[in-house]
Amino acid sequence: MLVRSIGEAAAHVRGRRLQLRLSQDQLAQRAGVSRKWVYEFEAGKPHAELGHLLRVLDALDLQLDVSPRSASSESAQGAVNLDEILERHRDG
Amino acid sequence: MLVRSIGEAAAHVRGRRLQLRLSQDQLAQRAGVSRKWVYEFEAGKPHAELGHLLRVLDALDLQLDVSPRSASSESAQGAVNLDEILERHRDG
DNA sequence: ATCAATTGACACCGAACGGTATCATCAGCA
DNA sequence: TGCTGATGATACCGTTCGGTGTCAATTGAT
Numbered sequence: 001m002l003v004r005s006i007g008e009a010a011a012h013v014r015g016r017r018l019q020l021r022l023s024q025d026q027l028a029q030r031a032g033v034s035r036k037w038v039y040e041f042e043a044g045k046p047h048a049e050l051g052h053l054l055r056v057l058d059a060l061d062l063q064l065d066v067s068p069r070s071a072s073s074e075s076a077q078g079a080v081n082l083d084e085i086l087e088r089h090r091d092g
Numbered sequence: 093m094l095v096r097s098i099g100e101a102a103a104h105v106r107g108r109r110l111q112l113r114l115s116q117d118q119l120a121q122r123a124g125v126s127r128k129w130v131y132e133f134e135a136g137k138p139h140a141e142l143g144h145l146l147r148v149l150d151a152l153d154l155q156l157d158v159s160p161r162s163a164s165s166e167s168a169q170g171a172v173n174l175d176e177i178l179e180r181h182r183d184g
Numbered sequence: 185a186t187c188a189a190t191t192g193a194c195a196c197c198g199a200a201c202g203g204t205a206t207c208a209t210c211a212g213c214a
Numbered sequence: 215t216g217c218t219g220a221t222g223a224t225a226c227c228g229t230t231c232g233g234t235g236t237c238a239a240t241t242g243a244t
Binding site: 001002003004005006009012046047048049050051053054057058061062063064065066067068069070 | 098139141142145146149155
Binding site: 115116117127131135139141 | 189190191192193201
């Protein structure tokens with residue numbers, strides 16, 4: 001699932017936690033963070049430590065991926081494919 | 093690309109930035125963060141603010157995704173598929 | 185040789201984080 | 215009804231972040 005904001009990441013974490021029937025405390029211990037962090041993160045605190053999130057995702061059996069936003073094969077109309085442009089202009 | 097640690101995320105950011113021929117300063121301005129943040133992040137500082145990373149990825153035309161770690165169709169030998177287990181045990 | 189751009193590095197400092205601890209509330213169950 | 219577990223919420227407090235500003239070294243181009 002795409003993650004555009006911390007709030008979206010928080011929703012994914014909470015959803016997965018409930019799916020796994022884990023309490024905030026259990027998740028926190030698994031991930032090695034405090035329950036406060038889990039609670040505040042899920043509650044939408046506007047700041048969050050990436051390292052903590054990675055550990056929590058790991059505890060939830062989730063993984064994080066980085067990918068180019070505009071896929072050349074399925075770009076929307078009018079969308080710009082930065083990778084393509086780069087390819088053409090490389091060694092300019 | 094999979095992101096297991098902050099260091100890996102940093103590598104992806106730096107690689108993409110160079111690919112786009114952006115200076116740390118340019119990227120920082122695009123993303124609305126300080127050059128210090130970009131520099132320290134790329135240098136492997138063990139802590140990083142998720143919100144900052146999201147803005148930087150956006151400025152690099154990259155996106156972040158969350159996905160289940162063990163895909164049921166291609167799980168490795170001996171691997172446990174949490175989703176499957178959940179499915180079977182749901183409604184206990 | 186000179187100049188600008190880029191980068192690594194550091195000091196300073198206010199702001200915010202994150203952990204521990206604690207409390208009230210609510211749901212579920214014996 | 216009484217008990218237990220989960221959750222939301224807050225205070226305290228040491229630690230660390232992140233921005234601004236600055237500096238030296240390096241690189242690239244003129």
